[in-house]
Amino acid sequence: MNPISRLVMLAGLALVVAGLAFALGVSYFVDHEARLVAYDAYQPTFESVMQDTIDSEWQAELTQANRIGVTHRRAADVHTHSVNMGILLILIGLLAPLLSRLKKQSPWVLWAMISSAWIYPLGLLLQFAGLTQVGEALAALGAALAIAALVWLFRNLSRALDTINQS
Amino acid sequence: MPRPIPNRNVTALTHFARSDAARLLAFGGIAFLVCGMLTGEIYAIYISHVANGIIKQNWQGVISAVSNGDMEALTRHFSVIQDLTEKRGRTMNTHSHIAAYGLLALVLAHVQPYLTLSSGTGRVVASVYLIGAVLQVGAVYLSYYVGDWLFYLADLGALLVIVTCGRTLLALRSSGIDTPPLNEHLTEQLAPAASRYLMKSGLLLIVVGMSFGLYYAWVLVSHDEPAVYGAINDATALIVDEDIEGARQQIMRFKRAQSKIAITAAAHSHAIEFGFLMLMLALVQRFVLLRDQWRLRWARALSVGAYMLPVCVFLATRYGLRAAAFADISGALVLIALVAMAFGIVRYTGLADHEAGQTSS
Numbered sequence: 001m002n003p004i005s006r007l008v009m010l011a012g013l014a015l016v017v018a019g020l021a022f023a024l025g026v027s028y029f030v031d032h033e034a035r036l037v038a039y040d041a042y043q044p045t046f047e048s049v050m051q052d053t054i055d056s057e058w059q060a061e062l063t064q065a066n067r068i069g070v071t072h073r074r075a076a077d078v079h080t081h082s083v084n085m086g087i088l089l090i091l092i093g094l095l096a097p098l099l100s101r102l103k104k105q106s107p108w109v110l111w112a113m114i115s116s117a118w119i120y121p122l123g124l125l126l127q128f129a130g131l132t133q134v135g136e137a138l139a140a141l142g143a144a145l146a147i148a149a150l151v152w153l154f155r156n157l158s159r160a161l162d163t164i165n166q167s
Numbered sequence: 168m169p170r171p172i173p174n175r176n177v178t179a180l181t182h183f184a185r186s187d188a189a190r191l192l193a194f195g196g197i198a199f200l201v202c203g204m205l206t207g208e209i210y211a212i213y214i215s216h217v218a219n220g221i222i223k224q225n226w227q228g229v230i231s232a233v234s235n236g237d238m239e240a241l242t243r244h245f246s247v248i249q250d251l252t253e254k255r256g257r258t259m260n261t262h263s264h265i266a267a268y269g270l271l272a273l274v275l276a277h278v279q280p281y282l283t284l285s286s287g288t289g290r291v292v293a294s295v296y297l298i299g300a301v302l303q304v305g306a307v308y309l310s311y312y313v314g315d316w317l318f319y320l321a322d323l324g325a326l327l328v329i330v331t332c333g334r335t336l337l338a339l340r341s342s343g344i345d346t347p348p349l350n351e352h353l354t355e356q357l358a359p360a361a362s363r364y365l366m367k368s369g370l371l372l373i374v375v376g377m378s379f380g381l382y383y384a385w386v387l388v389s390h391d392e393p394a395v396y397g398a399i400n401d402a403t404a405l406i407v408d409e410d411i412e413g414a415r416q417q418i419m420r421f422k423r424a425q426s427k428i429a430i431t432a433a434a435h436s437h438a439i440e441f442g443f444l445m446l447m448l449a450l451v452q453r454f455v456l457l458r459d460q461w462r463l464r465w466a467r468a469l470s471v472g473a474y475m476l477p478v479c480v481f482l483a484t485r486y487g488l489r490a491a492a493f494a495d496i497s498g499a500l501v502l503i504a505l506v507a508m509a510f511g512i513v514r515y516t517g518l519a520d521h522e523a524g525q526t527s528s
Contacts (some may be wrong), residue, residue, distance in 0.1 A: 006281075006339070010340060013332065016332055017329060017336060024322060024329065027321075047241065049406055050233050050241065055407065058403065059400075062403060066396040066399070069396075091443065091446050094278075094450070095366075143384065147374065151374055153370070157366070157367075158367050161367060164354055164363065
């Protein structure tokens with residue numbers, strides 16, 4: 001088997017395992033029903049408003065409830081994007097030999113694809129951990145790199161498929 | 168030290184068609200995908216729209232209860248919201264997880280020829296994967312009706328899936344140069360016109376879906392999430408100021424913004440998942456025992472549905488149920504094409520088994 005194909009598939013499968021393990025960890029140690037917790041969190045706010053508590057009290061509860069919602073959404077994003085990027089890497093690894101006949105730069109693009117597939121969920125993980133700005137920058141970098149690599153792969157895999165058609 | 172795969176005389180292509188593990192994963196994966204799509208259709212038609220309307224009414228009830236100082240009514244409205252959110256959340260989790268397990272099973276089926284696993288171990292790993300997936304998805308769905316203790320069963324199922332993926336990773340890591348070369352059979356695997364059509368359409372759909380995802384991530388962080396939290400902040404502040412009508416309008420804005428986020432994220436994820444599905448189906452068209460013409464027809468039908476569904480889901484944020492109805496029709500088109508391809512593969516494996524039986528006798 002082509003070493004670079006194997007590497008891409010290994011990186012993809014490892015990312016799938018990491019994404020699944022992260023979700024299991026969050027669901028077991030943090031909470032099983034993210035959206036329900038987010039809705040639950042709003043009830044104390046409205047109870048405080050009804051009981052005429054001081055503004056800062058219900059505002060603090062509301063801020064806390066909103067933060068729970070964002071944190072749970074980021075946790076779900078880390079899980080789904082890790083698994084989906086992992087599946088994409090495995091598929092690209094399976095198709096990579098088609099590129100070897102066409103372009104010398106294909107290993108670089110495959111390396112870019114592996115890096116971006118890991119960088120994007122890492123950015124989301126940092127946002128989940130509270131490092132919002134660094135996380136957003138990293139996620140944007142990962143996504144942009146992944147799209148650029150995918151456009152290159154689409155163009156060159158289409159050409160490779162056309163050569164199969166002609167042969 | 169790299170180890171060879173069990174039988175060096177078979178090519179990766181025939182290994183895929185004959186291996187029990189690959190067959191288990193391929194048919195299990197397709198069955199999961201069909202179940203996932205059916206659950207998605209049921210969720211969209213019978214649960215999501217209905218629950219959304221009732222949840223909106225109860226948020227209005229929350230505003231009235233707070234303005235009237237009625238704690239009992241407030242608790243009642245929140246319990247309805249939580250109950251419906253739970254029901255909707257678990258059904259959606261079932262739909263998204265079973266479809267994701269289906270895609271993962273299909274991709275693992277494609278990896279089987281390159282693993283250093285004996286056929287017996289491969290069969291066990293594939294079976295444990297399928298059992299784990301069923302356990303996780305079934306427990307999540309039933310937990311709403313039976314009780315939260317089922318979540319621990321769901322965790323056990325997820326653990327089984329992780330262990331099998333980890334075992335597959337180790338088997339791939341220890342595979343080496345003795346495994347069948349990929350490019351030896353890729354050309355043959357992608358020879359049918361339907362394969363090339365699905366491959367190009369699928370890749371393009373993934374590129375479009377990811378580009379849209381990047382654009383929407385920016386909109387989400389800069390506009391949509393602040394809009395959700397701004398709306399609920401404003402609603403609460405207006406109740407304090409005793410502007411109940413203003414608070415009602417803000418709570419509706421809060422619900423609309425939440426729905427927009429959920430629907431747009433669904434459009435993005437469906438585009439990418441259908442793109443994956445098309446790539447995986449492109450690699451198995453060789454095994455769809457139908458005439459070339461029919462293989463291409465089903466590939467085109469699947470492609471039309473796969474492109475239309477995310478677009479219609481996205482348009483549902485503007486045109487509501489009319490666009491959602493077209494999304495449901497598109498989903499049904501993908502489902503029918505997938506089942507047709509699965510029948511073709513069943514015919515192929517039956518023929519391969521028959522020929523193998525004749526050769527051995």
